[in-house]
Amino acid sequence: MSCPHVSGLAALLKSVHPQWSPAAIRSALMTTAYKSYKDGKQIIDIATVTPSTPLGHGAGHVSPTMATNPGLIYDLTAVDYLDFLCAMDYTASDIEILSRRNYTCDPSKTYSVADLNYPSFAVYVDVAGEYKYTRTVTSVGGAGTYSVKVTSETTTVKILVEPRF
Incomplete structure (x- = not known):
């Protein structure tokens, strides 16, 4: 049931910000979503009756009011998506059919699926080493x-974000 609700919210956001791309709208909805209720309790996974995880709740519950002014967004262009298809080893004819x-x-x-400027990502760590993910944010809030x-959640993973401020 979330798809029609979020689609409706995306249409409302587009009416407030007609210049925003679909990626900007998705970013605003994702980055302003909440993972715990106003009382501080975490969202519960109804199947396990335990606190849900990002794999269960995604970005969280959307907040339409917050999404209208997210401050920063992760935006994408059509070429970014085409480059993503290149990273997935799609052929020129496959890409032409899709696009x-x-x-x-x-x-x-060198194309990498990790280069897509998406608001979230997961890192599969199969060997010790350094993994670098770059994201670009755009200010839409002045x-x-x-x-x-x-x-x-683990001390074996160290995270560094640059710039910190």
């Missing part, structure tokens, strides 16, 4: 203060 345009992946470029808070 209805000619697009050839640049053979001199002047303000940017600060970062990222946590990990």
Whole structure:
């Protein structure tokens, strides 16, 4: 049931911000969603009756009011999606079928699915090492203060965000 509700909220956001791309709207909905209720209790997974995880609740419950002014967004263009298809090893003919345009992946470029400027990501760690993910945010709320808070449930994973402020 969430799909029609979120689709309706996306249409409302588009009416408030007609210049926003679909990716900007998705970003606003995702980054302003909440994972705990006003009383501080976590969202419960109805199947297990335990606190839900991002794999169960996704970004969380959408907050239409907060989404109208998210401050920062993760935006994408059509070319970003086409490059994502290149990273997934789609052929030129596959990409043409999906996008209805000619697009050839640049053979001199290294494509990675991790490069998609998406508001969330998961890291599969199969060997010790360093994994770097880059995201670009765009201010849509005017002047303000940017600060970062990222946590990990394990001490074996160390997270660094640059710039911190």
